[in-house]
Amino acid sequence: MFEFLTSKFEDLFFKIKNKGSLSPKDLDDSLREIRLVLLEADVNYLVVKEFLENIKKKALGENILESLSPFQQVIKIVNEELSAILGVAPGNLNFSQGIPTIIMIVGLQGSGKTTAAVKLASLIKSKYSKKVSLIAADIYRPAAILQLIDYSKKTGCEVYHEDDSKDPVSISVNGINALKKNANDVVIIDTAGRLQVDSEMMNEVVEIRKKTRPHQIYLVVDSMSGQEAVNVAKEFNSRLEYDGIILTKLDSDSRGGAALSINNVVKKPIRFISTGENIDDFDIFYPDRMASRILGMGDMLTLIEKTEKLIDEKKAREIEQKIYNSELNFEDFIEQLKSVKKLGSLEKIFSMLPGMGKNKALKDVNLDDGQLDKIEAMINSMTIEERRNPDLIDGSRKKRIAAGSGTTVNDVNRLLKQFEKTRSMLKQFSGGFNKKNIKFPF
C-alpha cells in the first residue's frame, strides 16, 4: 500500500510543476495524454483530432509555456473548450400560445425515448403547470403502447393511442387533433426507434414531422454511445433539424464523450439528462459537469488547488534536497502524512484522480485510512533519533515501537523495508531531474 501510494503521488506531483517551463515536447506529451483520455471517453476519433489541434493553438497562443503552472493551464483550457462546446446556448423551453406545443421524440432503438418522453411530460407538468399528454406512435415494438401507458400512469398524463393502426403518421395527426380538443398545453409524440440509415423509417419520421409540425424535436442519445454517435446525430439533424438532445442513462459510469462529438459537429444544445429509471431521474443539462465527466476528472481541479495550498514551497525544496542526499527520514514523512490527511480520506483523494476507475492496481488495493493511521502510530512511537535515523532501529527498539503503537514487530519490519525501498527509489528519481521542475512531497 505504501509503495502504491508513493507512486501515485509521484505521478500526481510530477505533473504539477509549480514553477519552471513546460517545453513544447511536454505540451505534446500532455496533449497525447488528453487524447487518450478523450478516446477512452468515447469521443469520436476525428473530433478528438480537431479538438486537440484547437487546444494546442490556443495553448501556444496564450503563451502557457511561460506560465506558472503550464500543465494546469492546459487542463484549464481543455475544460473551458469542452464546456463551451457542450454549452451551446440552451435557452428556455418555449411554449406556443393558443395551440398545444408539440414535442417530438426521436432516436435509435433502446436509447430511452419512451422513458424520456414521460419524464419530460412530468417535468413540464410540475415545473410549468401545463397540461401534458402523450401520443404512442411506436407501432413496431411489441407492447410499446402498453409500455408508454404503464409508465406514464404515475404522471396522470393522458396517452393517445390506436391499438389497431399500423400508421404512425395518422396516429400522430389524429392524436394531436384529439388532444387539442382536451385543452392540452403540450403534446409529446413518442416515436419508434430507428436507424438513421433506414431510409423507410427515416422517411416515416420526416412525414410525421411534416404532418404534425412540432415546435420542438428532441433526439434522444444514449450516453454510452461510442464512435458512431456523431454520424447518427448528423443524419437525424439533416433529415429533421432537431432542436436539442436528451442525453440518457447517465446513471451508468460511462464518460459520455458522445455528447462532445455530437455537439462539436451539430451545434444544438443538450437540454436534458436522464439519470435513472424513476420519473424524477430527469434534470437540466449542466455543461461544466459533463466536461469534467468526459475528462474523467471528477474533482481533479479541486484536488490540484487543495494540494497546491498544502505544499509549502520552501519545505518542498528542503525535502527534495534531503531525498537527493538520502537523508529523508520518518520525521519528514510524518509531516507529509499530516498533509495527506488534510486532503481528505484516501478513498476520496483517489476518487479525485483521473483514470482511477481503470487502474487495475487500485482495484486490488484496499484503500484503508486505517493503514495510514497505523503507520502514523508507529512513527509516533519512535524517538526523535529513531525518526531521523531509522537505521538505529534494532530488534529491541522494534519491539518497543510495536508495543507503543499497538502493532506487531512484523508491521514495523514491513514499514522499515518499504520506507527503505521508497527512499532509494526516490533518490534514483531525484538524481535524474532538473531541479527546477520537480517538487516532491516527501
Place this chain on the structure above:
Amino acid sequence: MFRLVKNLKYLWNKFKGNNSEFWDNLEEELILNNVSVETTVKILKEIKEHSFKNDINDFEEIKNLLKNKLIEILSEGSQGQINTDKSQPFIILVAGVNGVGKTSSIAKMAWLFKNEGKSVIIAAADTFRAAAIEQIQFFGEKFGIEVIHHQRNSDPGAVVFDTIDSAVAKKTDIVIIDTAGRMQTSSNLMDELKKIKRIISKKTGSDPDESLLVIDSNIGQNAKSQAEIFHKVLDLTGIILTKADSTSKGGIVLTIKNDLGIPVKFITFGEKIDDISYFDPEKFAEMLVE
C-alpha cells in the same frame, strides 16, 4: 556490423516514417469501430513487428495480416457455438444494461433453437420494467414459445424457480431467462442477479449452462466495464452482440475477448425474428477491416 545495424535502423525508420499515414489509417479504422485504444495499439504493434520481420511492405497484405489477427483473437480458445444437448434442461441466463436488446435477442434465440428442433421455455424474469412481460409474451404467442411469468413486480427469482420446475417436469430442452436491464454500477441490482444465479445453482446443481451478456453494437468503451463487472458476478460464458445492422460495428467485443476471454456467441441485426446468427469471427473481422 555497424553498417548492418545502421541499415536496419534506416529501414525500420523508413518503414515507420513513410508509412505512418497507413498505420494511422489502420488505427483510425479500429478505433472508429469502438475497439479500445489499448487493444488497437497492442494489435497494430504486433502486426508492425511481424511485417517488418518478414519484410512485408504491401499494404493489402498487411491489412490481411490484421484481419487474420482479429480472427485469431476472436476465435482463440473459445467454444464458437453452443452445444445444447443435455439430459436436464439447458439453462441460458441473459443479462445486460438497459436498452441493449435482451428481450428481442431472447426471442430470436428461442426461435433459432426451435428451428433446430429443440423445445424452449422462456422465463419472463424482468418483473420490473413497464410492459416487459407483455413484450416477451407477444413473441411467445406469435412464434409458439411458452413463456412463464408471474405478476408485475413479483420476485424474479421465483419466476426462475418455477420455470425450471416446469421445464424439468416437461423435459424441455432449453430454458432462456430474461432479466431486467441494469447498470453494472448498481450494486443492489447486481446482487439481485447474483441471487438469480444462486437459485439456478440450487435448483439444478450447477451454474447456468450459458450466462450471456447482451452488448449493443452502438455502445463504446463502457461495454468493457460492463463485461468486467457482469463477469465478476455471473462468470459470463459469452456475449450476444446486438444491433449489428446499425452503422456501429461493436469492435469493443475484440477488447472483451482479448482482455477477458469472453467470446461472442450470437450476433443480431434487425427487428425480425430471424435476424440472428451464430457468431462468425471471419465475417466480423472482415466487417471491421473492410
